[in-house]
Amino acid sequence: MLTFILLTFFFIFPPNDWFYKWNKKFKLDLIWTNKGGILILLGLLTFFLFGLTDENFKLIALKPDNVPIVGLIFLVAFFTWLSMKQATENDKRIDNNEKVNEYHDPDDKVLTWPDLVYIELIALVLCTVLLVVWSIALPAPLEQPANPTLSPNPSKAPWYFLGLQEMLVYFDPWIAGVLFPTLMLIGLMAIPYLDTNKEGVGYYSFKQRKMAVSFFMFGWLVLWVLLIVIGTFLRGPNWNFFGPFEYWDIHKLEPLTNINLSDYIYIIWFRSGLPENILLREIGGFILILGYFLILPPLFAKTMLKKLYQKLGNFRYSVFIILILFAMSLPIKMYLRWLFNLKYIIAIPEYFFNI
């Protein structure tokens, strides 16, 4: 499933001309028309309506604190569609040398009172109605009083942190819970400084800023929203993976046969024991990690990302590529885990330093 998403993602949100060509060839931009939108909506609706007939699914989806996430799924789908629809329309206009939809003559302004205040008022009233109806219909949850000796299974963080909790499966807490969130914030804050493209301000557009939109969408839809959805709906007792309609069986056993890279190297390939010296033991992992961060950036700069490198210059490019490499390390580690049961690339539990 995830493989399918990863494979199709860059065709739907093409980061460069090559993908863009295929996107057009497969006519994937039809997703962003009214018909496409209705299809997505119907698809989601049937999934949820059909799903609600299943007891296990109903239990999770209608848990009061999960209701916002069901809402989030619909809202994210809707707004992704809405922005991409406007972007596709504008792209066409730009191709035809027309002004974008948002364009009006600079002198053609409207008065804030009443034009804006009116819309704001309606939005406020609707929002208030939504909140009141929601609050009457769905009581806020209150479980048993706190009991520090009895931990529920699964224990879940609030839903907006479930993406981080999901990463804990693949990385130690110092990476999933500390390093990655920090990098995410730094990365977000760095966006305006890394994206030197001057085009696309003040209107929805895609073609003029393919790479920026594509990468942002990847981070936002896959690494952010999807992980939260997985953490909410598909993780049950002991943080085991359960299909959407599966019963959350506490006794489900998942064999823990994950092994470290050092075990692979010394025990399986060399058929000797692990060396005493920590550095020697983990040398393979160190080489891999250093190679990943030191060799790949210049390699990309010379090949695939040559144009980007020239545009951004040394410093911007380095920051950009390091952030991207960190972001990609999550799917990479996921696949290493699924394919080879790899636990840690570098494992130094003596110093809590495991990667």
Next chain:
Amino acid sequence: MSNKQKEKKGGLLTWLGNSQVWKSIIRSGIPRERRGRMFSVLNSVFLHLHPVRMPRHAVKLKYTWCAGGLSFYIFCVLTITGILLMFYYRPTVEYAYTDIMDLGEQVPLGIMREIHRWAAHLMVITVWIHMFRVFMTGSYKPPREFNWMVGVILLVLTLLLSFTGYLLPWDQLAIWAITVGTNMARATPFLGHEGPGAALLSIGDINLVHAGSDIRFALLGGRFVGEAALLRFYVLHCIGFPFIIIIFMAIHFWRIRKDGGITTPV
């Protein structure tokens, strides 16, 4: 519209709009013509956050989705309902849970807790959606880079507000969610007692960073989520973070105007 025509329309509203009381509050009377409408925005504390005139597309729902505005509105709702909740709630291990129970059972028309909780969830969502629309319209590009950064800080503060509030009901859901969340702090490099590098910070045999002195301890005021943590989260939730977020919101709104208002295509 001439004065004569206006008088002809007459009626209660006009009489009210011309009365001394009304005019002392809203100087421009009932904003009917262009001038009055412009002044009604300029002279109001709340409305003057807006410019008087705006580009045609910028007022459209299709463009901004009103997500930023709604985030702010929901924040106001949260402040009001939050203050009401504070009347009933005592942040101690002894009372917290029962006070929340009473809120549902004893307080007439008690949906304040519901509104507060669902609005909190909703605010997280609207802030995300707002960030998404700002990105998709390229509104973070110069000269708005700094305001984007302020926005990211607002996002973090929103999450922290929500997170600290999650503990207050003091039920199983609350303390275990906070336990899971704060457990990660244990692993902060150098600052957490199970973080890489922490073992290096020692004098002779004495570890400087241990379970009783690391960053998680500072956060919770103890080794586990208990009385001290409840008080800390309560203070942060009701005073600390709201105070900070209001300051950043002020900067955010000020900068929107200073950076030239909602982005427009050239």
